[in-house]
Amino acid sequence: MRFGVNYTPSQGWFHHWLDFDLDAVRADLDSVAALGLDHIRVFPLWPYFQPDRALIRPRAVEHLVHLVDAAAERGLDVNVDGLQGHLSSFDFLPAWTRTWHRRNLFTDPEVLDGQAAYLHTLAAALADRPGFLGMTLGNEVNQFAAGPHPDPDRATADQIDAWLERMLAACEKGAPGKPHLHAGYDATWYQDDMPFTPAQAARRGALTAVHSWVFNGTAQRHGRASVATEHHAAYLIELSKAWAGDPHRPVWLQEVGAPAPLVPAEHAAAFAEATVANALDCPDLWGITWWCSHDVSRDLADFPELEYGLGLLTNDRRPKDLARVLSRAARGHTYAPAPRTTALTVPADPAARSRCAPGGDVFEAFFRLTADGARPTTVLDTRATDRDHLTARALREVVTPDRVLRTPRGGTRS
Template identity: 55%
Template sequence: MVIDTFAQDKARPGEDPIRTLRFGVNYTPRHGWFHSWYDFDPGRAREDLAQIAGLGLDHVRVFHLWPLLQPNRTHIRTSAVDQLAHLVDLAGEAGLDVLVDGVQGHLSSFDFYPEWTRSWHHRNVFTDPDAITAQADLLRTLGRALAGRPHLIGLQLGNELNNLVEHNPVTPAEVDHYLDTLLAAARAGLGPHGLVTHSAYDAAWYGDDHPFTPEASARKGDLTTVHPWVFTGDCARRYGPRSPQVHHLAEYGTELAKAYATDPERPVWVQETGAPEPHIPAADAPDFARATVRNATECEGLWGVTWWCSHDVDRSLADFPELEYTLGLFDAAGRPKPIAEALAEAVAEPHIVQPRDTALVLECTPSTRSVSGPGGEYFEAWMRMRERGVRPAVVLAERAEDEGYLAARGIKSVVLPGL
């Protein structure tokens, strides 16, 4: 695990820099959303990043668009790569560290494919050997361009790549090959310093027979990323926007991810969470932000929390789902919203890890994975324990009698759902 650049300059004297919590935001440009890459304006980016840094956040996650970076299978545009590197440098000037996502891929309900993967040239991006080679080339190129920048956190394969499975059928074994190949390419380009990661939306954890598996998320790459969204499984509507199920969702996602890891000390990053209307009404968003941060930061091994997202999508842009227009900490005019103030307050508070010496046993198969998602029997059993004041860990059934493993996680007792 390569983690030597987590937060060296953020740690206070005597602290382990690896354990210093990180708080950031997924950067969505205020002017033009991600279409702004077509006419990248460093001045506007500098303004956006200064606003983000002003909230006391320490990092951003940034996204370029795959078709602009690699319009032909064997051609990577140097100017587009230079734009991305420039944005990383601008963030550094603002005092922000940066994680770069490479293959976009999927963003806010839109999929961005280069033309060489579509229509007459259709290639399955997960299984076609030439398509995999091309993506690996792109990640190596990005890694080389970004390596050595002092504010770089690392390189991620792309944003929620499993959103692309609907148009690119794939098996779990093929996903494993795809991820292993791309992670190796990213590491080869980036070199020994910085994180190499991948991300998936919640179907990887809760979706029955989804080809991206919890094991892949929790065991591949340098840490585990989770994207616990309140609309998954209709969580907020099912339980209510102020419910414990909603306020503890990121905490639960962190603990669930830890259960699937083979390394008991593997860090977990709450890399996306946010307050989408109407699932979380604007009046409830500040309390949701405070509760999400406070509850998640009680988890041992949490790398940090990265909010989605920095700026609202301007309503002059058409065809976004309604919830996408209101997810920002800043509105489309650049004004901070009440949720921005609440998040800044929560980030500035002391954060104390709480022990979890009781674990709830999870037993499921790939075809019954939904028991662990909102509405599922296991999810609801865990939340009932949490409402009673217990902070349950999650342990897989096959590890429930492994004394060495349990001891390594600080677990002293295990209980079955329903008992």
């Protein structure tokens, strides 16, 4: 089990790549390592690193290598996101893909060539560095492929699958044998027309990544301290397992945070404690990586209000109560969850994913079971009678959402 944090530099946010200060980075990493965490996830901004399709800036790549080395000196392993992409409500895409040069991010042959070259370059530069974990293709790149993005790069699921295969291959070629993966926001699991599918998330790459944010309707519908809100991360971990080919495929809770005002600052530590405890009750969890390390400076304008206070540490590197919760968990957790033996059926049809979203019958049934102490996981409806599959996952009971929601609270399902 790994405990880490998504690294947000205390000086200049991710714009720090423009005037990279290794001493400031080292001070940030000292404050992270002091919490007892063991890894970070870092975000080179794509247009800063590859401002022209044929120009991947050597100095920028050198700065990234210096950051990874500085982390290793402090006992911190590093996962690197490549195609940034989207961060904290802002899009960072190179000019050679937008406006007058508008080309589809997922289907245009020249864009694909540029992306593959960029990912290969980063992976190759880091392949032999101590502590380099591997590449994530990009941060929530799926948000570019469909609404509600205001200018989506439309693609079919087959085109996205081809894109994933090529980009993961570029990472593997650059850094063979590392656990490379891809990651999307929860529309992968919840949005009917999202071309990034649950099957791709659970089968492509070395790990399944889930990003858990309760501002997606969960906290609004159920409340700050509800079963659904405090178990939302665990739900996504277990939901992902329905599509996995490997019955014990590792799942990485790659992003989870305490967003105000839905989770007020004074309740952030309690939310984190509950979220972490519930995630640790999920078998096959690779790790938990909190969003984020340091607050965004109030000197920077135009961020949504919630983004300024998500850090474990303040902008001047002081730990919050939230940080102490993660530190205690990292230093003192015991990870030995029992198998989850009750499975809730979920639709295999990706056009029915909204049933798994807040308000959907799968979502509501899962938390009904959770409230009743059942510790549910999920299984595709097409696998619900596959004895070999159920046995491989130690599943003893399969229930349907309609049956759960018809059963009186506390009543038997048998």
